[in-house]
Structure formats: C-alpha cells, structure tokens
Amino acid sequence: MSDQPDVPPDDVGDPGPSLMQRITGVGESARRALLLPSLALVLALLVGAVIIMLTDVDAWQLMGTDAGAAIGDMFEGVWVAYRELFAGAFGSVRGISETLFTATPLILAGLAVAIGFQAGLFNIGATGQMFVGGLFATWIALHVTLPSYLHIPLAILAAIVGGGLWGGLAGLLKAKTGAHEVITTIMLNFIAGFFVLWALKTSAFQDEGSNIPQSSPLPESVQLPTIFGDEFRVNIGLFIAIGAVFFIQWLLYRSTTGFEFRAVGSSPGASLYAGMNVAVLITLVMFVSGALSGVAGSTMTLGLPPYRVSESFPGTIGFDAIALALLGRSHPYGVLWSGLLFGALIAGGRTMQAAAGVSVDLVIVMQALIIMFIAAPELVRAVFRVEHGGEAADQVTRGWGA
Amino acid sequence: MTRFTRVVALLAVLALVLAACGGDSDDTTTTEAASETTEAPDETTTTEAASETTEAPGETTTTEAMGEFTAVATCFVTDDAGVDDRSFNASGWKGVNDALATGAVAADPIVLESTSAADYQPHVETCLAQGAEHIVTSGFKLADTTAQFAADNPDVQWTIIDFGSLGDNVTGLEYQTDEGAFAAGYLAAGMTQTGIVGTYGGVNIPTVSIFLDGYARGVAHYNEVKGADVRVIGWDVEAQDGAFTGTFDPADPQVRATCESQLDEGADIILPVGGAINLPCGTAIQDRGIEGALIGVDADAVEAMPGEYMDLWLTTILKGIDIQVQRSIEAHASGAPTGGSSSVGNLENGAIGLAPYHAWEDRVPAELAAEVEQILVDIAEGTIDWEKFVVGAG
Structure with a gap:
C-alpha cells in the first residue's frame, strides 16, 4: 500500500480528492487506508451486538420478571454468537477451508470492482460478468475433452474472454456513446442473468430429458482440485485469486498501462491532454475488470461441489464485491484482506446461525454497516474522536466517476 | 460539539436498528399468518372424501401422538430463497414446527437459511455435526447435495421437498398440484x-x-x-x-x-x-x-x-407442503419405515385442495x-x- 504516494492535500492547484475518490480510497495514504476500515469494522461489530441483544426474544420476555438475568442472557447471547462466528471461520480445518473457499470468488470480484474504482469507473456489473464468464467456462467444461492440466486453464481462459467481453462492452458504450457505466452494467446484469437461465435449459448444457435450469454434471477433468483433500472445499481457485492480486498490483503500480488507468481515474481531461487514448483505456479497464469477474464466476462453476451449474451461481458475490472493494480502499492488498474478512464472516455466519440461533441476515447487516460507516467517515471520526487529516475542506467536486 | 455529534450518531444508528427490527418482526408475523393458513385443506368445502382424509393428520395425530412418537432431532435447510419466502421454504419450516407441536420433533429444531448455492453443502454438514436425526432439504436445488450426503449417512433420515426419493433413507415429497x-x-x-x-x-x-x-x-x-x-x-x-x-x-x-x-x-x-x-x-x-x-x-x-x-x-x-413434511417426520418418529419412496401429495390424501x-x-x-x-x-x-x-x- 505504501507504493501509493501521499499527496499533500494543500498542494497548489490540487482540487482535492473527489467524493468518489474519498469513498473508494483511491490515492490515500497507507495509514488512513488502514485506519478507517478498521474503525468501521469495530463499529459494525458493536452495532451488530446491539442488534443481537434487541432481537433476543427470549431475553426480552424475561425482562419483565427478572431484568438482571435478562440482560445477562443478552450479553451471553452476543458472546456466544461472536464466539461461534469466530470458531466457524477459524476454529477448525473445515472452518479455515470454508473461509478460504468463500473468499476466493470474493477476492477476484473485489479486484474487478477495485480496478474500476482506480480508473474512476463504478463497475456494478460483476454479477453479470460472473454469469457470462462462468457460463463460458461451463461450455468448455462440457464440450471439450482434455486432460486436467489443459482443460482447467482453457476453461478459465474462456471465462476471462467471456467476462472480459461483457465488461468491455460496458466500457465501449461509455467510451463511444457516453452511456454511464453504472446504468449499463446494471442492465447487462439482467441480460446476463436471463441469458444464463435460457442457456441452462438448452441441450448444450442441460441433462437430456430434464426440465430444470441446471447443467449436467461437469467432468472430473475440469473440476478445480481441492487443496486439503476432497473433504474440504477450498481449491486451487484460491491460488488463482492470490496470483490475480499480485498481478493487478503489478499492473496498477508497475506498468505503463496501469499508470494510464489511474491517470484516467484522476482526471480524464488531463489524460487526454497528455496524449492518452482515453476511450481505449476505458474499454480496456472494463475488459480487465470483467475478466476478473469472469474468473470469479468460473471458480463458482468449476469449483463448487456437486459440480453442477445452477441458474443463480454468482449469488450475491457481485454486490459483496463492491463492499469489499470499498473496505479494501480499492487497493489489491486491501481487497485480499477484505475478501478474507468477508469470507470469514460468511463462513462463520453459517456456524453462528446453527449454534447460536442468530439469523444469517446479521452478517449481511454487518457488511452493510461497514459500507455505511466507510461512506460516512465524519460519523466514524466523531465516534472515535479521530483528528481531521486536513482534508476537511474537501468538496464534492465531481459526481460518481464522471 | 463532538459529544453532541456522537449522541446524534448513536441515535441515528439506533433508529436504523429499530426500523430494521420493526420490519423484521412484521415479516415474521405475516409469514406465520401465511403458513397457518396452509392448514386450510381441512376446511375446504370441496369433497367429502378429500376433507375426511385431510382431517386425519390434522386432528388425530395431534391427540394420540404425544406418547407414540420418539422425538427426533430435526434440521431444516432452505434453498437460496430463504425461510421467509412466503412459499415452499416457509411452508416446509412450518411443517417442522407442526411436527414439533405433536411431539415428533425434538426441542429446538434447527433452521439453516441459504443465501446461495455455496451454502447447501456446509449447511448439511452443520446439520450432521449438530447431531440431526432427520434432515429436511427444501427444494430441487438441494437434490445433488442431499443424494450425496444421504448415501454417506445411512443412519440419518432425509426428506426432500419438491423432488423424488434419492435413496433408501430419503423420502421425496412431490405434489400432483x-x-x-x-x-x-x-x-x-x-x-x-x-x-x-x-x-x-x-x-x-x-x-x-x-x-x-x-x-x-x-x-x-x-x-x-x-x-x-x-x-x-x-x-x-x-x-x-x-x-x-x-x-x-x-x-x-x-x-x-x-x-x-x-x-x-x-x-x-x-x-x-x-x-x-x-x-x-x-x-x-x-x-x-x-x-x-x-x-x-x-x-x-x-x-x-x-x-x-x-x-x-x-x-x-x-399445496400442503407443511402437511407432507409433518407426515414424513411423524412417520420417522413413530418408527414406521420411511424413505426410499416418493410421497406424492394429491387430492386423495388431502395435501392438495381448493380453498373456499x-x-x-x-x-x-x-x-x-x-x-x-x-x-x-x-x-x-x-x-x-x-x-x-x-x-x-x-
């Protein structure tokens, strides 16, 4: 994270970071990049505890007769819930496997959103790009017969192409017609979802005679090999995700193209004036973003037992990715840690649900709270009495992405 | 000023939380109301034959059951629509609770809500780890997972909603709607x-x-x-x-x-x-x-x-999903051989009907x-x- 130069806020002629840059964390220092998300997480855990207490129906019924015991029960409930949350995520080999397995597509999709933020683009279309990438990978899985060491790379390559084209389409529309990527990527999500629903009912994917929108089982040669043995789901997709983190880190901060991506994000006008081909760069960054989402989609089709692709395989990953890109301050390493954190929350949330009887919705609420607190840094500063870093006078100089 | 801001912030958060809870409890009440009415086949003004058979599970089992059942630890896994879907997940979970009321289900049945297909396997594993004797999986999306784990766990009884039987220990609940x-x-x-x-x-x-x-x-x-x-x-x-x-x-x-x-x-x-x-x-x-x-x-x-x-x-x-789920668990709890077959709900057995x-x-x-x-x-x-x-x- 320290690769990012710490721009003095009072630099002459610098209009200060835009609203979007402040929310997404593009261009901020390492210290602040760590501080705000950590405080937001702490606050989210605190509010989560209040929610657990307020929804403890049994304790509230006890409140009338024995208030002391009721309050004791409430704190006990919070303790048990968070203990199980932690145990479910890290307390066993299975827990660690589940955390890493859940984190894999989240990291990839989070990178997709983050690289968009770096270039000033808000890619809400990770879901659609996962759909298309995952479907392309599934087609290769079902229609090509190859040994494993060729079949898997080819299927993932197909996912890169599929997701990349789907993302690149939104980029092209923006570059050539000015259509806002927030609108186009949302719409492309719907199109991709219905396309997959239709495709899974065609003979190219479906079992013969079946009427359920589900692919036939994928051959073993294309199933992503598991790391800790077949009993645990975490698979080599994790290595792909970590590799992608380092690749994007290199791309953004060590390559000319990455510099141009970030330049377009800081100021499209200045980039144009400096001789960059902004239209091509916008299309390209959306291609890379879509390709990352596509790979995320392929880890859900090739890596999820029982290896049969259903019509809703991206789940909510595409939207969780936005949250974790924000939490990771749009930085590859930040996305890696946020992905692991969200993976742990989701995996631990399952155990919490069973052992502590706390609804899994709490995890979703906590994710939402984290975003809310990050989007409202003044609130966090007020609660924790953190000094202003001098950027208090920032104004909303640009709309989202502009 | 800082303190004031902080108080306002906390109040705002509290308001949000309360609003969320309010919404939530509303939902739950509606869902319960929704599920309660699923018993309606009893009341249908439809046919003599149909209503007689329908009354049987509703009334008789409740009264004679208490002593007969050996309560089984039950676990319910929803598909990605969640338990508040006002549809088959809600109805299936109501069936588990109806069976709890008749003594066929042991105290504190577990419900595990899925939010995506990635949840199915860990949820079923959690059920097994928690010692479930009867696992109800809700919907065809869980069919592969159910088939796999039912084969690996022959001592556990399984019920799957809206799908055929998947093994000797699996009861498939289907509906001739x-x-x-x-x-x-x-x-x-x-x-x-x-x-x-x-x-x-x-x-x-x-x-x-x-x-x-x-x-x-x-x-x-x-x-x-x-x-x-x-x-x-x-x-x-x-x-x-x-x-x-x-x-x-x-x-x-x-x-x-x-x-x-x-x-x-x-x-x-x-x-x-x-x-x-x-x-x-x-x-x-x-x-x-x-x-x-x-x-x-x-x-x-x-x-x-x-x-x-x-x-x-x-x-x-x-479509009485709750009735069929309840029957399947009660059959297990009364020691009757279960599984290995599909139980088709229809007009004759009262799981299907027309409302007034x-x-x-x-x-x-x-x-x-x-x-x-x-x-x-x-x-x-x-x-x-x-x-x-x-x-x-x-």
Whole structure:
C-alpha cells in the first residue's frame, strides 16, 4: 500500500480528492487506508451486538420478571454468537477451508470492482460478468475433452474472454456513446442473468430429458482440485485469486498501462491532454475488470461441489464485491484482506446461525454497516474522536466517476 | 460539539436498528399468518372424501401422538430463497414446527437459511455435526447435495421437498398440484365473462408449470363437457411452454407487464404461479376497474395475504407442503419405515385442495360449484380421464 504516494492535500492547484475518490480510497495514504476500515469494522461489530441483544426474544420476555438475568442472557447471547462466528471461520480445518473457499470468488470480484474504482469507473456489473464468464467456462467444461492440466486453464481462459467481453462492452458504450457505466452494467446484469437461465435449459448444457435450469454434471477433468483433500472445499481457485492480486498490483503500480488507468481515474481531461487514448483505456479497464469477474464466476462453476451449474451461481458475490472493494480502499492488498474478512464472516455466519440461533441476515447487516460507516467517515471520526487529516475542506467536486 | 455529534450518531444508528427490527418482526408475523393458513385443506368445502382424509393428520395425530412418537432431532435447510419466502421454504419450516407441536420433533429444531448455492453443502454438514436425526432439504436445488450426503449417512433420515426419493433413507415429497389446478381451470372457464382466461408463471420449471398445465387442461375439459369455447392464454399444453415473468420478484416491472398483456388480450380470470407475483396483477385489475379475478397458489391467498385484493381471489389451489413434511417426520418418529419412496401429495390424501371462494361465494353459481366439487371427487377417486403432469426428478 505504501507504493501509493501521499499527496499533500494543500498542494497548489490540487482540487482535492473527489467524493468518489474519498469513498473508494483511491490515492490515500497507507495509514488512513488502514485506519478507517478498521474503525468501521469495530463499529459494525458493536452495532451488530446491539442488534443481537434487541432481537433476543427470549431475553426480552424475561425482562419483565427478572431484568438482571435478562440482560445477562443478552450479553451471553452476543458472546456466544461472536464466539461461534469466530470458531466457524477459524476454529477448525473445515472452518479455515470454508473461509478460504468463500473468499476466493470474493477476492477476484473485489479486484474487478477495485480496478474500476482506480480508473474512476463504478463497475456494478460483476454479477453479470460472473454469469457470462462462468457460463463460458461451463461450455468448455462440457464440450471439450482434455486432460486436467489443459482443460482447467482453457476453461478459465474462456471465462476471462467471456467476462472480459461483457465488461468491455460496458466500457465501449461509455467510451463511444457516453452511456454511464453504472446504468449499463446494471442492465447487462439482467441480460446476463436471463441469458444464463435460457442457456441452462438448452441441450448444450442441460441433462437430456430434464426440465430444470441446471447443467449436467461437469467432468472430473475440469473440476478445480481441492487443496486439503476432497473433504474440504477450498481449491486451487484460491491460488488463482492470490496470483490475480499480485498481478493487478503489478499492473496498477508497475506498468505503463496501469499508470494510464489511474491517470484516467484522476482526471480524464488531463489524460487526454497528455496524449492518452482515453476511450481505449476505458474499454480496456472494463475488459480487465470483467475478466476478473469472469474468473470469479468460473471458480463458482468449476469449483463448487456437486459440480453442477445452477441458474443463480454468482449469488450475491457481485454486490459483496463492491463492499469489499470499498473496505479494501480499492487497493489489491486491501481487497485480499477484505475478501478474507468477508469470507470469514460468511463462513462463520453459517456456524453462528446453527449454534447460536442468530439469523444469517446479521452478517449481511454487518457488511452493510461497514459500507455505511466507510461512506460516512465524519460519523466514524466523531465516534472515535479521530483528528481531521486536513482534508476537511474537501468538496464534492465531481459526481460518481464522471 | 463532538459529544453532541456522537449522541446524534448513536441515535441515528439506533433508529436504523429499530426500523430494521420493526420490519423484521412484521415479516415474521405475516409469514406465520401465511403458513397457518396452509392448514386450510381441512376446511375446504370441496369433497367429502378429500376433507375426511385431510382431517386425519390434522386432528388425530395431534391427540394420540404425544406418547407414540420418539422425538427426533430435526434440521431444516432452505434453498437460496430463504425461510421467509412466503412459499415452499416457509411452508416446509412450518411443517417442522407442526411436527414439533405433536411431539415428533425434538426441542429446538434447527433452521439453516441459504443465501446461495455455496451454502447447501456446509449447511448439511452443520446439520450432521449438530447431531440431526432427520434432515429436511427444501427444494430441487438441494437434490445433488442431499443424494450425496444421504448415501454417506445411512443412519440419518432425509426428506426432500419438491423432488423424488434419492435413496433408501430419503423420502421425496412431490405434489400432483395439477389435480387442484384442473378443478380451478374448470371453475375459471365457468366463471369467465370474456371467454378468455389467463395464466403465467415465474420460471418454467416443473413445480411451476404443473399448475399451468393442469389449469389449461381443466379449461379444455370444461369446453369438452359444455361444448364451450373458452380460450386459455399463457400456457400451451402441446409445447409445454407459455408466459413466464423470468422472476419471482413482485417488484420487477416484467411481472405486471406480463399480467397487463393478458388483460389486454381480454383475459378476466388469471392464475399467476410463483410466490407473490400475483399481487401486481391484482393492482393492474383494480387500476383498470374491470370485473376480474385471480386464483392463488400454495396457501389460501385470502388468509395468507390479507389486504386490498380480498375481492379478487376466486379461490386458491392449495399445496400442503407443511402437511407432507409433518407426515414424513411423524412417520420417522413413530418408527414406521420411511424413505426410499416418493410421497406424492394429491387430492386423495388431502395435501392438495381448493380453498373456499370467500368473496366470490355468492357469485359462483350453485350448479358450477357442484360440478367443481364433483370433479374434485372424481379426480380423488381416479374416475376422470385426463393426462396428469408427470411429477418426478425433472
């Protein structure tokens, strides 16, 4: 994270970071990049505890007769819930496997959103790009017969192409017609979802005679090999995700193209004036973003037992990715840690649900709270009495992405 | 000032939390209300045969059961629609709780809500780790996972909703819902003033299309018996395809658009199949001020969705998922051999039925009502000749 130069806020002629840059964390220092998300997480855990207490129906019924015991029960409930949350995520080999397995597509999709933020683009279309990438990978899985060491790379390559084209389409529309990527990527999500629903009912994917929108089982040669043995789901997709983190880190901060991506994000006008081909760069960054989402989609089709692709395989990953890109301050390493954190929350949330009887919705609420607190840094500063870093006078100089 | 801001911040958060809780408890109440009404087959004014059999599980088991059952630890895994779906997940979970009330389920049954397909396997593993003796998996999406873990855990009993049996220890719960839909189609054909009735579904999957198929065949039966020419739009029996919204989300504009297009074609009685996707159609009918009607599915719509559409519900095609789940667990708890077979809910065993006409009670001619009742009896006794939808692993 320290690769990012710490721009003095009072630099002459610098209009200060835009609203979007402040929310997404593009261009901020390492210290602040760590501080705000950590405080937001702490606050989210605190509010989560209040929610657990307020929804403890049994304790509230006890409140009338024995208030002391009721309050004791409430704190006990919070303790048990968070203990199980932690145990479910890290307390066993299975827990660690589940955390890493859940984190894999989240990291990839989070990178997709983050690289968009770096270039000033808000890619809400990770879901659609996962759909298309995952479907392309599934087609290769079902229609090509190859040994494993060729079949898997080819299927993932197909996912890169599929997701990349789907993302690149939104980029092209923006570059050539000015259509806002927030609108186009949302719409492309719907199109991709219905396309997959239709495709899974065609003979190219479906079992013969079946009427359920589900692919036939994928051959073993294309199933992503598991790391800790077949009993645990975490698979080599994790290595792909970590590799992608380092690749994007290199791309953004060590390559000319990455510099141009970030330049377009800081100021499209200045980039144009400096001789960059902004239209091509916008299309390209959306291609890379879509390709990352596509790979995320392929880890859900090739890596999820029982290896049969259903019509809703991206789940909510595409939207969780936005949250974790924000939490990771749009930085590859930040996305890696946020992905692991969200993976742990989701995996631990399952155990919490069973052992502590706390609804899994709490995890979703906590994710939402984290975003809310990050989007409202003044609130966090007020609660924790953190000094202003001098950027208090920032104004909303640009709309989202502009 | 800082302190003031902090207090305001905390208050704001608290307000949010309370609002969230408020919304939540509302939901729960509605869901419970919704599920309670699923017992309605007991009350159906339909056939003697049907109602007698229906009363059996409801009444007798409750009273004689208490001592007979050896309570089994039960775990319920939803599909990605979650437990508050006002549909089969909610109804299935109600079945577990009904069985809890009769003593067949041990205290504190576990419900595990899935939010995506990635949840199915860990949830089933959690059930097993928590010592579940009976695991109910809700919906065809869990079929592969259920088959795999049921084979690995032969000592555990399994029930899967809306799917066939998957092994010696798995009871598959399937529903011949087209039996009820057939009677509803006949009723609609007899009630339409425009000579056109409509139907549409969420997605063309067997558990949805079976309603549309039975409905269309019921209309055809009416035409045959009466020499009438009532037309069905939204389902083609030959092609096994029809009008689908592509979503179960009532807020999706496609839902209302699908209904509107059928109203445009002149349909006045419509059967929308899939959760709450019938509600926008009710709004469309009201906005047009036409004398139209809706037919509900699963749980009696009048009781499940109280509100502004009360005058619109002609009837509901009842699908007693809760009844079948309860029976499956009770069979296990009473030591009867379970699993290895599919249990098909139908008119004869009371898991399928037609709800009372409620607001339409006075408007349905007595003659037509009697004919519909006769059809229900004939279907239950198997004396009516028609091609049923093939239920089973799709």
